[in-house]
Amino acid sequence: MSLDACVTAETGLLSLQEALGRILADIDPLPRRENLPLKAALGRVLAEDVPSPLDLPPFANSAMDGYALRAADTAEGRSRLALVGVSWAGRPFQGAVAAGQCVRIFTGAALPEGADTVVMQEDVTAEEGGVFLQGPLKAGKNVRRAGEELRAGDIALAAGKRLGPADIALLASLGRREAAVRARPRVAFFSTGDELRGVGDPLAPGQIYDSNRYALDGLLREAGAEAIDLGVAADDPAALKALLLQASAQADLVISSGGVSVGEADFVTGALAEVGRIRLWKMAVKPGKPIAFGRIGAAWFFGLPGNPVAVMVGFRQVVRPALARLAGAEPKPPLRFGARSRQAMKKSAGRLEFQRGELERDQDGQWWVSGLAAQGSHMLTGMSRADCLIVLPAECAGVAAGDLVEVEPLAW
């Protein structure tokens, strides 16, 4: 098997950071793009900068229901202004506000010519034909200036932005009907293992249900990828090679689970070396140590371990950033913060470890984390209950109750 210049000995495993750095250095964004109607573009990555075609706001308007006036007319103490008309939202006042005058105005209505300030209606005493107010008022108060948010030609949204509801709404506020977005990465995935059965099938002794394809399908769709489920490959090198080639012909990225470790039935890295190239294999992370990364034809490849929690944690830490890069969005470092541990936690120094935890915040605003009992990398119950990962650095050799640890929220 041919390996690139990466370390695979147990003693010299790559750190997650180093592995991720190499992976991201390899991967370029996919060039495919398409134009989508605005609502359909939700969750997609913008393919080009979007300059604003107009000023935002397009015209000076009122932030309050009240009266538009000239600040210079409001002296110290009480002033009276003559009411000369109304500016409705969508129906501007025709005319100008002259010295000593005011115009009734509503939120979002155009500020009449001559006026520079709005006083809210709660702050005036209205009477027939005019209003009394206490001055002086500061010029510009309660006025939303034309172009104060964006000038025509300013970049409203930059290429590479993953479009959330606020971005879609911003594009709508610019009058855009469509967005130019990157194509979703096509990701073909399969499980390996003679012990695996499909849901609904009876289990013979030694067999288990294939849950990893369900995890991967969900993780991929959550990450905005097109998920292509290729089923289960038997523990057989020829079948595995054939499936790897088939998968790489129809996808930008291929993901397998299982068979990537060192046992006699672990054929993934061997098959990968024959049909493609291994770029790196194994990292000092738990769970997820045997993760492999490589290339088959024009497709990238991740071999994830079989253990279900290793699949989910490995996906989050390694595959998701790679997918973001493929999709044309810059991968962001995961959100992490400090929390105090409710209990002591066992750990041996060596690998960066992600334990499953539950977060709570006390009355003083301090975050606390409890490690779940089900920490085995075969235990999906722990993964299902967890609302965070507890991130224990490689050198950490155990945690005492009350210690500050780093957590990575999953559920917020």
Ligand SMILES: Nc1nc2c(c(=O)[nH]1)N[C@H]1C(S)=C(S)[C@@H](COP(=O)(O)OP(=O)(O)OC[C@H]3O[C@@H](n4cnc5c(N)ncnc54)[C@H](O)[C@@H]3O)O[C@H]1N2
């Ligand atoms: N001698 C060593 N043994 C193991 C090592 C090692 O370094 N030396 N590493 C361990 C680690 S860490 C992991 S993780 C696993 C990964 O092994 P594989 O990727 O080869 O995975 P399998 O052996 O095929 O399966 C592991 C485990 O997961 C279950 N599994 C597999 N596929 C599925 C699926 N689709 N759905 C549900 N569960 C699945 C499988 O039955 C096994 O229990 O290796 C350790 N061993």
Ligand code: MOO
């Ligand atoms: O990747 Mo393994 O899950 O560390 O046991």
